[in-house]
Amino acid sequence: MSNKIRLEAIRHQVAIAGQVKDAQTKQVIPGAVVEIADMPESLKSKLDLLAGLYGDDWEKRVERPDRTRTRVDGYFYFQDLPDGSYTLTASLLGTGTRYSADPTIKTIPPDSDLESDDTEVQVSRDSDGAIAIPTVNFYFQPTALKGNVTNSEDGEAVVMAKVEIEGSGEYTFTDNDGNYLLSSLEASTDKSSARPVKVKVVAQGYQKETSQLVDLNQGQVTTHNL
Structure with a gap:
């Protein structure tokens, strides 16, 4: 056996x-x-x-x-x-x-x-x-911010502009059409209120940087053109 x-x-x-x-x-x-x-x-x-x-x-x-x-x-x-x-x-x-x-x-x-x-x-x-x-x-669906960056004088798209959430270290650059997208951002822990953030834009060849306040809500995509 x-x-x-x-x-x-x-x-x-x-x-x-x-x-x-x-x-x-x-x-x-x-x-x-x-x-x-x-x-x-x-x-x-x-x-x-x-x-x-x-x-x-x-x-x-x-x-x-x-x-x-x-x-x-x-x-x-x-x-x-x-x-x-x-x-x-x-x-x-x-x-x-x-x-x-x-x-x-x-x-x-x-x-x-x-x-x-x-x-x-x-x-x-x-x-x-x-x-x-x-x-x-x-x-x-992320908490996100997207939009378009244009020249205020002629309305032309601003390419490779740096779009940044001040104080967070989160940033991106605009594409060839001036579009940007910042995804997976922190929103307010209080779901009944939005989180205000300051968005800064800096572009080569432009002397003046731009900063604006934008409200972010959890799981929503906010569109903000600059």
Whole structure:
């Protein structure tokens, strides 16, 4: 009789994947927490068993069958989910008032390349057990300031003007059309009031710098031309 132990590799399948991004810049947001909010009963039963095994540590766990975080490239995925309908939620940690609390959700069915407003996705397997992966993308609206910088004399766009939030170290430069965008700015911690900031503009070839007060509100894009 042979005493050899036969080992078989366990194959995992991605069931749902997606990204979390800044709605204005489309830059990815790493470290976002993505959770499964609605799921089939079979997954609920599995989670109940795991919660009993882990006890008080269960709620503290970041990586769970129903919870994960985005990687440095903004991507996330869930593996080996049972067939059924799912809805996901996302939240940001440590961003303060730089983003809205509620993201826009866009889904892409496995047989399409176009984003849909449907928030529910389906996980299903073919006859070979392979999963056609649906995509769920989250877009967080930032607290942002955008606008256009022009020459007050002739109305021409001012290119490469430096637009800065005084005292914050946050700045950007206008593009070839004089447009600028400052995204992921701090708003007031008091949601009932805006945060006034002083915006300074400096441009090469212009002797006079300009400073103006602008109000910022959490999760809103304020347009201010200079």
